[in-house]
Amino acid sequence: MKTLDRPLDEDDRAFADFADIRDWSAIAGPNNDKSGPEVVRAIVQRVTSATDWQPWPLAAGEEIDPVLVSWGFTTKRGSTIIVFPGMAFADAKNSGWCAYGIEPGDIADAEAGLDAHWPDHLDLARKYFGEPDYIGDDSRPGFLDEWGPGAGSDKRHLAAWLLPGAHLRLFSTKPTTSPLTTAVGVNYAIYIN
Numbered sequence: 001m002k003t004l005d006r007p008l009d010e011d012d013r014a015f016a017d018f019a020d021i022r023d024w025s026a027i028a029g030p031n032n033d034k035s036g037p038e039v040v041r042a043i044v045q046r047v048t049s050a051t052d053w054q055p056w057p058l059a060a061g062e063e064i065d066p067v068l069v070s071w072g073f074t075t076k077r078g079s080t081i082i083v084f085p086g087m088a089f090a091d092a093k094n095s096g097w098c099a100y101g102i103e104p105g106d107i108a109d110a111e112a113g114l115d116a117h118w119p120d121h122l123d124l125a126r127k128y129f130g131e132p133d134y135i136g137d138d139s140r141p142g143f144l145d146e147w148g149p150g151a152g153s154d155k156r157h158l159a160a161w162l163l164p165g166a167h168l169r170l171f172s173t174k175p176t177t178s179p180l181t182t183a184v185g186v187n188y189a190i191y192i193n
Helices: 009-020 037-050 104-129
Strands: 002-006 071-074 080-083 087-090 096-100 134-137 155-163 166-173 183-192
Touching: 009 087, 009 104, 037 071, 096 104, 104 155, 104 166, 104 183, 155 183
Parallel strands: none
Antiparallel strands: 002 096, 071 080, 080 087, 087 183, 096 183, 134 155, 155 166, 166 183
């Protein structure tokens, strides 16, 4: 197993960007099976109307792929945020602790790494969103469905904050041997109502 342990700077900026949104319902869109240019243009319209985030530009002659259901935005803090009709997440690839190349004998070490680094992520989220409306881990009976049906599935830790028009979930992936989880870390996403 290999690990990376980086500062939480990218996550800090992304949480600040998320906290700037006073009502996520302005960004919500129809969460259905549609895709393509019309869906992407609608996302861009909603996000740019509600935020100062800049959509990724299309290159000259480039067209929106018919299978796309999301679009990326760059914030004034330099975060990259990917927005779907019902979800948004930060593409913070160089932030926080992660383990990868996990083999069956590494599960306990991966769990220990998550347990050691979870509090830092939780404290960072508290800085912007206050105390979570829910917090739990896989040691609790009923954890799988405690926050919502299946919300604890494949998670070692989970915290959630209710926001206007959305909720934020902060979570870590539960390492398992079957199927083998090859990488773990702490992640988060905004689930837009």
